[in-house]
Ligand code: SF4
């Protein structure tokens with residue numbers, strides 16, 4: 179970050195594209211969970227949090243809870259065939275925060291890859307998402323990525 183702030187200080191043009199789902203449709207994609215994500219998703223399924231964690235989550239290599247992926251292709255269990263999200267209203271903060279993830283914005287190279295993946299970032303007519311909004315997503319992503327290991 180220079181004296182004039184991060185490279186996205188002036189905002190970044192973005193408009194999520196209907197029926198896209200490319201950010202979900204990633205084999206091996208990992209969604210980390212904040213504690214309030216687990217509470218929200220368990221409630222959405224009318225389950226106790228621990229029961230929901232046992233059913234719909236697994237662990238990252240260092241033990242943080244992450245959403246479970248389908249065994250056959252490594253894609254999120256909540257992605258429908260039409261690329262919509264079956265838990266859209268309760269989806270984890272990290273999902274809502276995409277593409278404004280710290281790992282995406284940290285370098286030119288990772289941002290370039292993100293722009294290639296996400297057509298919402300290739301919309302010259304889209305309104306710019308402002309710095310405070312981007313920073314809010316980055317903070318949610320940071321909390322989620324810290325995650326939790328015990329309920
Ligand atoms: S890849 Fe981008 S445009 Fe497509 S659903 Fe995800 S955020 Fe929206």
Ligand code: SF4
Nearest residue numbers: 202254256257263273
């Ligand atoms: S929970 Fe929904 S938005 Fe998040 S990765 Fe899975 S399908 Fe995509």
